[in-house]
Amino acid sequence: MKKALLSCLFFLCTAQAQDYSFNVLDGINESLRVVEVAYKSGAEEKDRYHFEKARAYSDISMYLASEQDGIGSKIFAIKSMNSASKALGGLKGIDPVEFIGDDRFEKITGLSLKEVNERLQYIRENKGESCAPDELAKTEAYYDALFYEINKEKVNRVVLMKLYNDVVNNSFSAQEKLRSAIDSKLECYTGKVEVPQTPQEQPQQVQEQAQKPEEKLPKEEPLMVVARIHFDFDKYNIKRDYIPMLNEVVKALKENPNINVRIEGYTDNIGSKAYNDKLALKRAQAVKNYLVKHGIQESRIQVVGFGKEKYIADNKTPIGRFTNRRADFIILRLSSQ
Numbered sequence: 001m002k003k004a005l006l007s008c009l010f011f012l013c014t015a016q017a018q019d020y021s022f023n024v025l026d027g028i029n030e031s032l033r034v035v036e037v038a039y040k041s042g043a044e045e046k047d048r049y050h051f052e053k054a055r056a057y058s059d060i061s062m063y064l065a066s067e068q069d070g071i072g073s074k075i076f077a078i079k080s081m082n083s084a085s086k087a088l089g090g091l092k093g094i095d096p097v098e099f100i101g102d103d104r105f106e107k108i109t110g111l112s113l114k115e116v117n118e119r120l121q122y123i124r125e126n127k128g129e130s131c132a133p134d135e136l137a138k139t140e141a142y143y144d145a146l147f148y149e150i151n152k153e154k155v156n157r158v159v160l161m162k163l164y165n166d167v168v169n170n171s172f173s174a175q176e177k178l179r180s181a182i183d184s185k186l187e188c189y190t191g192k193v194e195v196p197q198t199p200q201e202q203p204q205q206v207q208e209q210a211q212k213p214e215e216k217l218p219k220e221e222p223l224m225v226v227a228r229i230h231f232d233f234d235k236y237n238i239k240r241d242y243i244p245m246l247n248e249v250v251k252a253l254k255e256n257p258n259i260n261v262r263i264e265g266y267t268d269n270i271g272s273k274a275y276n277d278k279l280a281l282k283r284a285q286a287v288k289n290y291l292v293k294h295g296i297q298e299s300r301i302q303v304v305g306f307g308k309e310k311y312i313a314d315n316k317t318p319i320g321r322f323t324n325r326r327a328d329f330i331i332l333r334l335s336s337q
Helices: 002-014 024-040 048-066 070-088 102-109 114-125 133-150 157-183 201-211 240-255 273-293 318-324
Strands: 224-230 259-266 301-307 326-333
Touching: 024 048, 024 070, 024 224, 048 070, 048 133, 070 133, 070 224, 070 240, 102 133, 102 157, 114 133, 114 157, 133 157, 224 240, 240 259, 240 273, 240 326, 259 273, 273 301, 273 326
Parallel strands: 259 301
Antiparallel strands: 224 326, 259 326
């Protein structure tokens, strides 16, 4: 994790801004904060599988940032928030997985995914979530990243092979741990709970527990990831590059009904304030329309337009103005209280 973060920081200091760029460091900080907040709120104990997946997605977000894939980095920061929210909600159960077809992967790498797919399916179908939650979560997270990379228009073969090796190594670890649990007939696999205490011991134990001071539950902080898309001059239509990110937001909102979103539209400094206020709101509304079209309730979405305000870059350059022409949609995990 530390190596990836240092690599990201080096990239931020040396690389020039790209058209689709947003503040990658913000994405990295957000994914790290999501995991930290979830940990402090007891997510690891509530749901180890989803908590470990949130950590793995955070690592992937940092790795993709180091490979100059800003949109991919943000997508997996959102995935990290999604898994952390599930862990905090105690949403037990395994996540669905879309398996990768072998043809394109084999054409690019010369390798087959058949054994990997079969191994992952075996682990998922044989209580891997209970007996190897850490290893299964990491396998699925890196498999998800592999799926993302293989479906890009321009595949980075180095990234693809790194993710493939991560999937293979973690899936082997999960398989070994699961087989050990099966051979040893562990509780995680059999479901049988051992109770090594006699009836005489129970009253004393109950008395000791009654004497213990009541533990205070950690105060929940909101999980928040700020996603950002940019617009062409005087436009409010959503660019195709940002559709995967928006789809990830849709997925997170569908899987976590306690999450709402606020969309904030902005412009650059060209044009009148009145015109830009309207354009900023149209940009926020365009994002809302996309979410609603894909099944998110309007009542969960707020929109606001700021127009010629809150610039995040210098308007003296084209790339600076492009950076300011944006919509930020802030994903908030509402308190369960």
